[in-house]
Structures are given as structure tokens and as C-alpha cells.
Amino acid sequence: MVIGVPKEIKNNENRVALTPAGVAELRKYGHTVYVQVNAGEGSGFEDTEYIAAGATMLPSIEEVYGIAEMIMKVKEPIAAEYDLIKEDQLLFTYFHFASSEELTQAMLAKGAVCLAYETVERPDRSLPLLVPMSEVAGRMAVQEGAKYLEKPLKGRGILLGGVPGVKPANVLILGGGIVGTQAAKMAAGLGAHVTIMDVSLARLRYLSDIMPPNVQTMMSNDYNIREMIKVCDLIIGAVLIPGAKAPHLITRDMLKLMRSGTVLVDVAVDQGGCIETCRPTTHEDPTFIIDGVVHYCVANMPGAVPYTSTLALTNATLPYALQLANKGWQQACRDNMDLQLGLNVVDGKIVYKGVADAFNLPLTPVSQVLAEEELAN
Numbered sequence: 021m022v023i024g025v026p027k028e029i030k031n032n033e034n035r036v037a038l039t040p041a042g043v044a045e046l047r048k049y050g051h052t053v054y055v056q057v058n059a060g061e062g063s064g065f066e067d068t069e070y071i072a073a074g075a076t077m078l079p080s081i082e083e084v085y086g087i088a089e090m091i092m093k094v095k096e097p098i099a100a101e102y103d104l105i106k107e108d109q110l111l112f113t114y115f116h117f118a119s120s121e122e123l124t125q126a127m128l129a130k131g132a133v134c135l136a137y138e139t140v141e142r143p144d145r146s147l148p149l150l151v152p153m154s155e156v157a158g159r160m161a162v163q164e165g166a167k168y169l170e171k172p173l174k175g176r177g178i179l180l181g182g183v184p185g186v187k188p189a190n191v192l193i194l195g196g197g198i199v200g201t202q203a204a205k206m207a208a209g210l211g212a213h214v215t216i217m218d219v220s221l222a223r224l225r226y227l228s229d230i231m232p233p234n235v236q237t238m239m240s241n242d243y244n245i246r247e248m249i250k251v252c253d254l255i256i257g258a259v260l261i262p263g264a265k266a267p268h269l270i271t272r273d274m275l276k277l278m279r280s281g282t283v284l285v286d287v288a289v290d291q292g293g294c295i296e297t298c299r300p301t302t303h304e305d306p307t308f309i310i311d312g313v314v315h316y317c318v319a320n321m322p323g324a325v326p327y328t329s330t331l332a333l334t335n336a337t338l339p340y341a342l343q344l345a346n347k348g349w350q351q352a353c354r355d356n357m358d359l360q361l362g363l364n365v366v367d368g369k370i371v372y373k374g375v376a377d378a379f380n381l382p383l384t385p386v387s388q389v390l391a392e393e394e395l396a397n
Contacts, residue, residue, distance in 0.1 A: 022051070023051055023341075024078075025092050032323055033095055035323055035330045036063050036326075037092040037112075041073070042341070049342065054076050054088060055076070090111075092113065095114055106132070111132055114137045114153075115137075116136075117364055121379050127365045138262065141262065156322040156332060157199055159202050162207045168283045176283075191203075191214045192215050193215070195217070195288075203287075216237055249282075250278070257285065261291070266291045284314065286317045287321065289319050297310050301319070
């Protein structure tokens with residue numbers, strides 16, 4: 021298969037979809053890999069390393085899209101890339117379709133095959149290609165939240181861990197999944213007083229067993245959230261419904277219950293956000309203030325630590341990329357249900373329920389699409 025790795029062009033996105041080691045592995049199986057010049061520079065990988073691994077370097081993004089059968093990316097295509105995508109071209113990347121009808125309609129119109137990292141799912145309901153970036157984002161949420169609690173950045177002027185004789189900050193984490201667990205570990209490690217909420221009692225029992233003493237668990241419901249936000253300094257939204265839009269757990273009217281300088285970090289912003297007042301921001305301009313409350317809503321948080329993130333992402337995606345390249349996407353998705361669940365849009369049809377539901381669009385069963393592909397071939 022011919023695989024293309026373009027340079028990411030989303031604002032301050034420094035990650036790259038494939039490391040030189042990944043290129044070497046694909047080349048070992050006879051595949052051709054084209055990498056755009058300087059694609060790995062932001063993550064610390066030089067063109068010479070890609071060449072040594074067997075990649076062919078191309079000077080422009082247009083050439084990469086033009087030659088590749090499978091495009092490997094990190095973030096969803098943005099408007100400048102839409103016209104570069106070819107019919108039947110396989111795009112293997114994060115899409116988060118449910119948060120963008122424009123992107124969904126563009127991919128339907130192009131007739132591309134969109135296999136989303138975030139909905140590849142194992143039988144145990146885990147999301148192997150979302151986990152590594154969720155781990156990074158969860159840890160970064162606390163790192164960034166602690167920074168924006170500083171007074172010069174319009175926060176409350178509170179040190180997360182406090183000092184002897186002065187109480188630490190109160191941190192509220194909404195969601196006890198990968199993001200929430202990692203955020204709780206980081207906040208607890210810095211000495212904060214942490215409350216983690218979830219709707220699953222089984223998950224709360226597990227978290228109660230593994231977390232240090234300065235982390236407490238609480239059932240997530242509207243009443244408890246409204247009570248907790250009155251006394252918390254840093255609130256982290258860590259809610260995920262795979263492939264679907266995140267629910268608003270903090271609504272506009274709740275901001276008046278918070279103290280001025282409270283910091284909100286919405287890690288779910290790339291799925292629409294679980295805080296109603298959040299909108300996607302960038303590393304260049306990461307925050308805004310509403311009613312005295314600081315909102316940090318960067319949609320590609322792991323892009324700020326690209327070396328770590330790129331290695332973690334490639335470790336997870338490469339085994340799946342090899343299956344797609346070795347077998348072709350149709351056979352790979354028939355053989356591996358994990359990958360089949362990653363299919364979101366195929367040949368102008370939505371095949372993932374969460375995306376169809378988000379925009380009230382028709383859903384085509386993925387089994388039907390795969391059967392049609394088999395007949396066509």
C-alpha cells in the first residue's frame with residue numbers, strides 16, 4: 021500500500037502521525053511511505069531519520085495527498101485540506117465528527133473512507149487509540165490548570181498544593197475514565213484536595229481503592245456538581261461518550277455559583293465540550309474569561325508536548341496501520357472488529373451511530389457497506 025504522512029497544519033499542532041521507527045516497520049512489509057518535508061520537525065524527528073528508515077520525502081502536502089492510498093494523520097483535516105482528499109482514499113486519524121457538522125458533510129461529499137482513532141474499540145469497551153492521548157491530556161489538564169490559577173493569568177492566585185499552614189486548592193474532576201484518572205493522579209501528587217465524580221458506582225469503588233487519601237469520590241449528578249463548584253478552584257471536564265457529543269454537565273447559569281478566578285479545563289472540547297460555555301481555543305490563545313471564570317479549552321492539548329505524544333500515539337496506532345496496509349481496509353475491518361468500529365464515514369455514508377445521531381442524519385449499517393465493497397471488488 022502507498023501511505024502518506026502530511027505535515028499537520030492545524031494551529032500549533034506539532035505532532036506527526038508516524039515516527040521513523042513506524043516507517044521502518046511499514047517498509048519491512050513492503051509498503052511505500054511518503055512523508056512531507058519537515059512533517060516530524062515539531063516532534064523532534066528530522067527528515068534524514070525518515071529517509072534512513074526508508075521513507076520518500078515530498079515537498080508539499082498536495083503531493084502527499086495526491087499519491088497516497090492511505091493518509092495517516094493526527095488531527096482531523098481542516099478546510100484547507102478538504103479539496104486534497106480523493107474519493108475512496110483512506111484517512112486514518114482523529115476525527116471527532118460529532119463536534120463538527122462541517123467536517124462531517126465535507127467527508128461525506130468527498131466519498132472518503134474515514135477511520136477514526138477515537139472509535140476503534142476493543143471487546144472490553146476500551147479505546148486503544150484514544151487512551152495514550154487521553155493519558156497525556158489528563159496529566160496536562162492539571163499542569164495547565166495549575167498555571168492558570170496564578171493571579172497574573174487571571175486565576176484565583178492559589179498554589180495547587182498549598183504550603184504548611186495553608187490549605188491546598190480544591191480540584192473537581194468530572195469523569196472517572198482515563199482522562200479523569202490521570203488528572204486525579206497528577207493533582208493528588210501536587211498535593212491538592214481532589215474530588216472525582218462519575219455516574220458509575222463500580223468505577224467510583226475502583227477509584228476509591230487505588231487513589232491516595234487526598235482523593236475522594238462522589239456520584240455525579242446535577243445537585244452534587246452545583247454544590248461542589250461553589251468551593252472548587254480548578255474544575256476539569258473529563259467526560260467521554262465514544263464517537264458522540266459530550267453532555268453539558270456545567271451549564272451557563274452555573275458560572276454565577278463559582279468564585280472569580282476559578283479555572284475550568286474542558287478536555288472534552290474536541291467532542292463538543294462538557295462545559296456549555298467552552299469553545300475550542302488554541303495553544304496560541306488558550307483561554308477566555310466569562311463571568312470572571314477562566315476557561316481553558318485547547319482542542320489539541322497533547323500537541324504542546326509533541327515528542328511524548330507522537331511516540332505514545334505511534335506505539336498504539338502502528339499495529340492497526342499495519343493491518344490496514346497489509347490487508348486493505350475492507351478485509352482488515354472484516355477480520356478485526358476493533359477496526360470495524362473505527363469506521364465513521366465510508367463512500368458518502370455515515371456508518372457510526374454517534375455521528376448520525378449528532379446531526380440527525382441517516383445511518384447505514386457498516387456490515388452493509390462492507391458487503392457492498394466486497395461485491396464491487
